[in-house]
Amino acid sequence: MGRAPCCSKVGLHKGPWTEREDELLTNYIQCHGEGNWRHLPQKAGLLRCGKSCRLRWMNYLRPDIKRGNIGPEEEDLIIRLHSLLGNRWSLIAGRLPGRTDNEIKNYWNSHLSKRLREQGIEVREGTSKDASQRARATQKKKENTNNKSSSHNRKNRQDKRKKNNGVEGTGEIIRTKIYAPKPTRLTPTLSNYNAMESSSGSDIPQMDNTTSGEEKGDTVMEDFEVNWSDINEGGFFFGEDDPNHVLAWDFPSKDRLLESLYQEYSELLNPEGYQVQLNAFPQTFLL
DNA sequence: AAGCAACTCAACCGCCGTTCA
DNA sequence: TTGAACGGCGGTTGAGTTGCT
Structure with missing residues (x-):
């Protein structure tokens, strides 16, 4: 037996949020706090899926979100943390008060990676806006979708984890954590x-x-x-x-x-x- | 003013580890 | 123990905006 079935996505709103929706979500969270995203939309009177509500709150409505341009100190920290952590946007965002992972990711992709490349600085591989690469990624995604079963296999994932963490074949790749x-x-x-x-x-x-x-x-x-x-x-x-x-x-x-x-x-x-x-x-x- | 390209960023998608019944 | 849902994350998309010709 699993959990109770998830909310149906049929009839739910998508796309940009309206002021009214923002208001409903903000009011609800101010009264009841964050969490329980699955049931939140229904309780708050929103025709959105919980995931969408969470995203809207985390990336836009949270009161502690810092608005405005990213300053030079923040920019410097993003660059240096990215060189250490790669595209671990949530980790990077966790070290920049008031900034969201989405904001940092967007800023990196639209400003920093390009600028660093122009300066001849090699940046860690991240997302690419290059059209051909995009097309390849889309194609790959389609292939993956076709190949995988409707529900992902827990055992396969566990096996994969074991492989990654331990001795693998004759290659003797020993990993620690x-x-x-x-x-x-x-x-x-x-x-x-x-x-x-x-x-x-x-x-x-x-x-x-x-x-x-x-x-x-x-x-x-x-x-x-x-x-x-x-x-x-x-x-x-x-x-x-x-x-x-x-x-x-x-x-x-x-x-x-x-x-x-x-x-x-x-x-x-x-x-x-x-x-x-x-x-x-x-x-x-x-x- | 119109057309086009480049840019921005909110929102979506799909994956994965965790939780729960 | 099992398998479905949840929560969170990174990658990607596309509508809106801006700048250039």
């Missing part, structure tokens, strides 16, 4: 914390360092093995002596924040002597 932090949206209030300390029950989230990165939903990156329990998440880390004592780092300036974020990923992903660096890296945020 790295747990990068789950993307955390930095709210404006966060930057107001000033070298403060916190104990249980405060406004600062408490961490459970007994769970693995995978259990916490962190992003798994292959080819490295890191003991993530040593590492902080979202700008918080544990005191040296007391693992239940949570510290928040200071944000003396916007520039330093951006620099810290870059350093965080840079050190995290540096394959050379990563273990030593990672063990020491929370200290870099201590004043």
